[in-house]
Amino acid sequence: MLKKRIIPCLDIKNGRTVKGTNFIHLRDAGDPVELATRYSQEGADELVFLDIAATLENRSTLVDLVKKIGKAINIPFAVGGGINDEDIVKQVLQNGADKVSINSSGLKDPGLITRVANIFGEQCLIVAIDARQNDEGKWIVYSHGGTKPTDKFLFDWAIEVQNRGAGEILFTSMNNDGTKQGFAIEALKTLNDTLTIPVIASGGAGELRHFSDLFIETNVSAALAASVFHYKEIEIQALKAHLNSKGIDVRI
Amino acid sequence: MNKLTAIVDYGAGNTCSVINTLDRIGASYVLTSDPKILTASDRVILPGVGHAAAAMEQLHKSNLTEVLKAIKQPFLGICLGMQLMFDYSEEGNTTCLGLINGKVRRFSPASGYKVPHMGWNDFYPDQKNALFSGMNATESMYFVHSYYAEKGDFTTGICDYGHAFTAAVQYRNFYGVQFHPEKSGDIGQKILENFLKM
Numbered sequence: 173m174l175k176k177r178i179i180p181c182l183d184i185k186n187g188r189t190v191k192g193t194n195f196i197h198l199r200d201a202g203d204p205v206e207l208a209t210r211y212s213q214e215g216a217d218e219l220v221f222l223d224i225a226a227t228l229e230n231r232s233t234l235v236d237l238v239k240k241i242g243k244a245i246n247i248p249f250a251v252g253g254g255i256n257d258e259d260i261v262k263q264v265l266q267n268g269a270d271k272v273s274i275n276s277s278g279l280k281d282p283g284l285i286t287r288v289a290n291i292f293g294e295q296c297l298i299v300a301i302d303a304r305q306n307d308e309g310k311w312i313v314y315s316h317g318g319t320k321p322t323d324k325f326l327f328d329w330a331i332e333v334q335n336r337g338a339g340e341i342l343f344t345s346m347n348n349d350g351t352k353q354g355f356a357i358e359a360l361k362t363l364n365d366t367l368t369i370p371v372i373a374s375g376g377a378g379e380l381r382h383f384s385d386l387f388i389e390t391n392v393s394a395a396l397a398a399s400v401f402h403y404k405e406i407e408i409q410a411l412k413a414h415l416n417s418k419g420i421d422v423r424i
Numbered sequence: 425m426n427k428l429t430a431i432v433d434y435g436a437g438n439t440c441s442v443i444n445t446l447d448r449i450g451a452s453y454v455l456t457s458d459p460k461i462l463t464a465s466d467r468v469i470l471p472g473v474g475h476a477a478a479a480m481e482q483l484h485k486s487n488l489t490e491v492l493k494a495i496k497q498p499f500l501g502i503c504l505g506m507q508l509m510f511d512y513s514e515e516g517n518t519t520c521l522g523l524i525n526g527k528v529r530r531f532s533p534a535s536g537y538k539v540p541h542m543g544w545n546d547f548y549p550d551q552k553n554a555l556f557s558g559m560n561a562t563e564s565m566y567f568v569h570s571y572y573a574e575k576g577d578f579t580t581g582i583c584d585y586g587h588a589f590t591a592a593v594q595y596r597n598f599y600g601v602q603f604h605p606e607k608s609g610d611i612g613q614k615i616l617e618n619f620l621k622m
C-alpha cells in the first residue's frame with residue numbers, strides 16, 4: 173500500500189528557520205539544516221522549505237541552503253517561495269531538491285507551470301494553492317502568502333494546473349490555517365476526488381485525531397503542517413503510531 | 425581498495441542526490457559522459473529523473489548507448505535509469521537500451537490511484553539478490569513515477585500500485601531499481617552500499 177505521507181513545513185527567512193503566526197511575530201528558530209535532520213530522523217516522509225522572504229538577491233542564499241540540506245538528509249524535499257522562473261527551478265533541483273513549489277508566480281504567469289513541467293517533469297512540480305471560502309461558499313484563490321484575492325476559484329484553478337502538468341497540489345485552507353481545529357475535510361474530499369494527481373492537505377492541524385480524520389474521511393495523499401511539529405505539540409513518531417492504530421498505512 | 429564508480433552524466437535530475445549519498449558512504453566516484461572513463465570504471469550508475477524519449481535522445485547525442493550496452497562491470501539504473509534498460513517505453517514512444525526484455529507502460533489512473541505514483545510504498549525484494557542483502561521481506565521505498573516496467577523473468581523485486589510491477593530487476597551485471605534509494609532513508613542507502621561492494 174502506498175503510505176500516507178507526513179510532511180513538516182519549515183519557514184525560511186535569510187537562510188534561517190523562523191516561527192510565527194500568519195507571517196507576523198517572526199522569531200528565529202534556528203538552523204534549518206539541523207531541524208531538517210531532526211525531522212528526518214523522527215520519521216518525516218518528506219520536507220517542504222518555504223522561503224517567506226524570497227527576493228532575487230536572496231537566491232544564492234537559498235541555493236546554498238538547498239545544497240546543505242541535500243547533503244544532510246536522505247529523504248525527499250521541496251522548496252517554495254520565490255520560484256518564479258525556470259532558472260531558479262534549475263538551480264534548486266540541480267543542487268539537491270527533489271521538487272519545487274509554485275504559488276503566486278503561477279497565478280501571475282500560468283505558463284510557468286507548463287514550462288517547468290515540460291522541462292523538468294511533472295514529478296518535481298508542486299503547485300500550492302491558498303484559498304478561502306467566502307460567505308457564499310465559494311473558494312477564492314489568494315496570492316502573495318494569502319494576502320491578495322484573485323479572480324480564480326479553487327477547483328477550476330486546480331484542474332487547470334493539473335492540465336498544465338503539475339505533479340501534486342498543496343492546498344491550504346485559509347479558513348482553517350492557524351485555527352488548530354482540523355483540516356478542511358469537505359473541500360479536500362471534493363478536491364481530491366476531482367483531480368487525478370496527488371493532493372497534500374494543509375491548514376488546521378492541531379491534534380492527532382485531525383490527521384486520522386483527514387485520512388479516514390478523504391483519500392488525500394499527504395498532510396502538511398508547520399507549527400504543531402515546530403513546537404513539538406505533536407511528535408511525528410507519536411502521530412504515525414496513532415495513524416497506524418487507526419488502520420492508516422504509514423511508514424513507521 | 426576504493427573502487428571508482430562512474431555516474432553517467434547526461435543531465436538527469438537526481439544526479440546531485442546520488443552524489444550526496446555516495447559522499448555519505450565515502451565512495452569514490454566520477455560524474456562523466458566520457459566513454460573511456462565509463463568503460464574503465466569499476467561500476468556504473470545510470471541515474472534518472474525526467475522523460476524517457478528525451479533521455480534516450482541525450483544518450484544518443486552523447487554517443488553513449490553502445491557504450492552502456494557494452495558495460496561488463498556492475499551497472500545500476502535508478503528510476504528512469506532503470507526504465508531505459510528495457511526494450512521500449514511508452515513515454516515518448518521510444519526504443520530504449522534493450523538490456524533487458526520488457527516494456528515500460530504508463531499507469532492508467534483507476535479509481536483511487538493517483539498518477540504519478542508518488543511516495544513511500546512497500547517493496548518486496550528478492551532477499552537472495554546481492555543488491556538486497558540484509559533487507560527485510562518488505563521495506564518502504566520512495567517512488568516517483570508515472571510509467572512502470574511490467575513484471576518479467578528478470579524481476580528481482582515488486583511493488584503493488586493497482587497491480588504488481590517491476591520495482592527491481594537484474595540481468596547479468598545490469599541491476600535496476602524503480603524507486604529512489606538515494607531518497608529512501610537509511611535502508612535506501614544500504615542498497616547503494618550493497619551495490620558499491622560488488
